[in-house]
Structures are given as C-alpha cells and as structure tokens.
Amino acid sequence: MTQVLKITDLHKRFGDLEVLKGIDLTMQKGDVVSLIGSSGSGKTTVLRCINLLEDFERGTVEIAGEAIGYRHDGRKRRRLPERQIARQRAMTGMTFQQFNLFPHMTALGNVMLGLLKTQKKPKEEARSIAESWLERVGMASRKDHYPGQLSGGQQQRVAIARAIAMNPQLMLFDEVTSALDPELVTEVLAVVRDLAADGMTMLIVTHEMRFARDVSSRVVFMHEGRIHEEGPPDELFGAPKTERLQGFLARSEF
Amino acid sequence: MNFTLFFADLWTARMNLLNGLGQTVLISVGSVFLGTLLGVAVGLALTYGHWLLRFVVRIYTDFLRGTPVFVLILACFYILSVVGIDLSAFEAGVLALTLFCSSHVGEIVRGALSAISKGQTEAAKSIGLTFRQSFVYVLMPQALRQILPTWVNTATEIVKASTLLSIIGVVEFLLATQQVISRTYLSLEFYLFAGVVYFLVNFAIEQAGRFVERRIAIPN
Ligand SMILES: Nc1ncnc2c1ncn2[C@@H]1O[C@H](COP(=O)(O)OP(=O)(O)OP(=O)(O)O)[C@@H](O)[C@H]1O
Numbered sequence A: 001m002t003q004v005l006k007i008t009d010l011h012k013r014f015g016d017l018e019v020l021k022g023i024d025l026t027m028q029k030g031d032v033v034s035l036i037g038s039s040g041s042g043k044t045t046v047l048r049c050i051n052l053l054e055d056f057e058r059g060t061v062e063i064a065g066e067a068i069g070y071r072h073d074g075r076k077r078r079r080l081p082e083r084q085i086a087r088q089r090a091m092t093g094m095t096f097q098q099f100n101l102f103p104h105m106t107a108l109g110n111v112m113l114g115l116l117k118t119q120k121k122p123k124e125e126a127r128s129i130a131e132s133w134l135e136r137v138g139m140a141s142r143k144d145h146y147p148g149q150l151s152g153g154q155q156q157r158v159a160i161a162r163a164i165a166m167n168p169q170l171m172l173f174d175e176v177t178s179a180l181d182p183e184l185v186t187e188v189l190a191v192v193r194d195l196a197a198d199g200m201t202m203l204i205v206t207h208e209m210r211f212a213r214d215v216s217s218r219v220v221f222m223h224e225g226r227i228h229e230e231g232p233p234d235e236l237f238g239a240p241k242t243e244r245l246q247g248f249l250a251r252s253e254f
Numbered sequence B: 001m002n003f004t005l006f007f008a009d010l011w012t013a014r015m016n017l018l019n020g021l022g023q024t025v026l027i028s029v030g031s032v033f034l035g036t037l038l039g040v041a042v043g044l045a046l047t048y049g050h051w052l053l054r055f056v057v058r059i060y061t062d063f064l065r066g067t068p069v070f071v072l073i074l075a076c077f078y079i080l081s082v083v084g085i086d087l088s089a090f091e092a093g094v095l096a097l098t099l100f101c102s103s104h105v106g107e108i109v110r111g112a113l114s115a116i117s118k119g120q121t122e123a124a125k126s127i128g129l130t131f132r133q134s135f136v137y138v139l140m141p142q143a144l145r146q147i148l149p150t151w152v153n154t155a156t157e158i159v160k161a162s163t164l165l166s167i168i169g170v171v172e173f174l175l176a177t178q179q180v181i182s183r184t185y186l187s188l189e190f191y192l193f194a195g196v197v198y199f200l201v202n203f204a205i206e207q208a209g210r211f212v213e214r215r216i217a218i219p220n
C-alpha cells in the first residue's frame, strides 16, 4: 500500500483562536475518507492546510512522502518559495462550496487552464484530457458554455473535472453540495461516488451523512479542532463510542 | 449668427484648427497612455504592496484626486521650473494630466481587483498556478472587463481637461479656436463649433468603448 497523505500534529490558529489543535491523519491510495463534525469544528481548515491555502504553525503534512509547505533548516522552519508551493498545490485537487469557476472562460477553458499553464501540456493534449473529464462528469454537451450559463450542479461538476483533470494524488471535496438546491444534489454526489468507485483517493468534508456512510472507507469525526473518533462507517454510525459523536449524530439528518 | 462668414473664416483657419485638434489628440492620447501605465502600477501597489508602499501610494492618489486639475497643471508648469526642472508648456501639461489620470486609473484598478472574490485566486492556486499566472489568466481578464467603462470615462475627462493647457499657452484646440476668434470676432459661432467638436471626440471615444465592451462581454 502506498501512503498518499500523512498529517502529523497539525496546529492552526487564526489570531487568538486555535482552530486545529493537533490533527493526525493518514490515508492510503484508494482511501475514501469522510470528515464530519459540527460547524466550526475545523473541517474546511484541514482541507485548506493540505492544499496550502492556509499557513499552519506546527506539524507536518506529507503528500506521497513529500513534506509540503515548509522546509526545516536545523531548528528553523521556513515556508517554501512560491514556485514549490504552486507545484505542491497541484498534487492535490480541491473543490469549493461556491464552485469558484473562472467566469470568463468556458467549461472547457476552465478545465484546460491548469493543464496548459501548470502542466505545460500542448493545446491538443490538454483539450482531449479536458474533454474526456467533462464527458466523465456528464458535461460534454455543455463544454462551450460559460459558468453563468450553467446551473449550480453543472458548475460544481465542471469544478470537479477541473480539479481532477490535473491528475492529483488526492482529491479534496469541501461540501460539494451545500450551495446547491436539493434537486441538484444527486447529480453531483453521483459524480463523486463514481470517482470513488474508480479508486480515486479522496478526502470529503460533508454534511450528507447517508452519503458519507455509503461512499467512505473510513469516517473521521472532528470536534473543536481535534479528531474525536475514526473508523469504518458502519462502526462510527452504527456504534458511536464518544458522547460527542452520539450527540452529533442525533442532531444530524440522514 | 452669420453662417456664410463663419464658414469662410472656418475654411481660412482650417489648418490652425486642425493643428490645435492634433495637439488635443496628442495630449490626450499621451496622457491617457502614460497615465494608464502608471495607474496600473499604482493599482497593483495599492492592492498587493507592502503596507508602507500602500501607505505612500495611498497619499499620492488621494492628494492627486483631491487637487483640481487646473492647480496640477500650474504646479507642473511653474513649481517644477523653480526647482530647476525646465519643462515646455506641452510637457508640463502632459505630465499634469498623466499624474491626474494615473491616480484615477490606480483607484479603478484597485477597486476592480478587490471586487473579484477571493475564491477566484484560491481556485487558481489550487490548480497550481503561480501568483503571476493567476494574475494574468484569472484576475486581469476579469478586472479589465470591470475597468473598461470607467476607464473610458476617465479618457473623456482627460480630453476635457486638456483644454486647461490653453492657460499655460499650449495651442491645443481650445486656444487655437480662441486665436481664430480674436481675428474674426465670431465668438458665438466658433465657441459653439468647438463645443460640437469636443462632443464628437468624446462621443466617438464612448462609442468605441461600448463596442469593445460588447465584444468582450461574458455570456450568461
Ligand atoms: N480566515 C479566517 N479567519 C478567522 N477565523 C476563521 C477563518 N476561517 C475559519 N475561521 C474560524 O475557524 C473555525 C473553523 O472553521 P472551519 O471553516 O474550518 O470549520 P468547518 O468545520 O468547516 O465548519 P462548517 O461546517 O461551518 O463549514 C471557525 O470557528 C471559523 O470561524
């Protein structure tokens, strides 16, 4: 088994507020891990640290064995130069609650941008990769549409294609469906399920408990910046050990 | 109004007036071009600069935007010569308008960049783009669309403000017109004529702006 992600003792604070108080998490290739927990528990922050969208003060994050974001010179800890950071960011693919598609580019243009500029692929190759991923998320017929011409669900599917077309080692999904109307949730979850079935390594933050239970190989429950419980979905949902998780599940919808 | 006489005099003075119009165009194009280059730098400094740089540039823009263009022109013409920088009236005028333009463009650029949601930069980062790449391919194309209408408006303001250069003796279109009036005494006719010409110039600029705007609009 190859280790894809290894987080050790991750600490993160926003000013006086300590948001992550020592997170340890490892993922092997093909793992699908759902991160659950109440609002403000730090789930998004974990993903953003892995994608280096946030600095963190303590701990290490390794992706495929490479420590990301920081380098240690003896006792000093330094942030890596911008170019390195950019390369390391592309090792993980991220989707956002608000999709964040580039509004001035077509769906195809959105998916091609990273292939062209980060991976420096020739245009024809980038186009064919982008087209096959758009096909995969069911957006082939809309590839020339601009984000403003697409529904939320369609935009999120394009955003997933944009991230995964970069061939990342690990996909990070931050509440892919929380900004969507109920009738659009299914189509997006179907895409995520399909990718999971295909062996993609994924870390999913979600409030959709039923989905988490179905799709995950492991579920991690966070509370106030710590991991309180983790295990196979049937154990976590079927027989929660901690009182916190019991309480959280009682308050969640299935 | 005496139209026969006016047209006869207009014909006689045509070269002087055309030269004046040429100066107006040259002053305006030059100031808008230089002012935009400088203004983009100002906007970038205001958006991404170190706090000290931001502070200094903020004073620069606020000072320039709070000063009447007229005063700027006089300052560039008279004060600079006192400290030993000898500029021609034309150069001093273009300098003043360039500074004026840069402060406005700087503010427009800053506004447009800060109006783009943080999610855009983050999405660009997450696919591995460097800061420079995300600026070139993601932020600037969006900012430019946002900037265009206000920028066109600034350009028309510069055309209007270029008339103030007549005060320091630059023979641009207004002063050329006034010189014709002092020979012909047809003040009403020629001032009206000048007004129409300025209107047409600015109308053309605005129409060109609208045309480009339509061409680059994002479909939705
Ligand atoms: N940029 C920021 N500046 C200051 N505080 C922040 C910032 N981002 C997040 N926080 C705080 O950090 C804590 C954790 O936020 P985070 O977004 O990681 O929670 P979450 O588990 O994803 O919650 P939700 O389920 O609501 O998305 C919250 O208290 C939040 O207010």
Ligand SMILES: [Mg+2]
Pocket: A043, A044, A045, A175
């Ligand atoms: Mg969140």
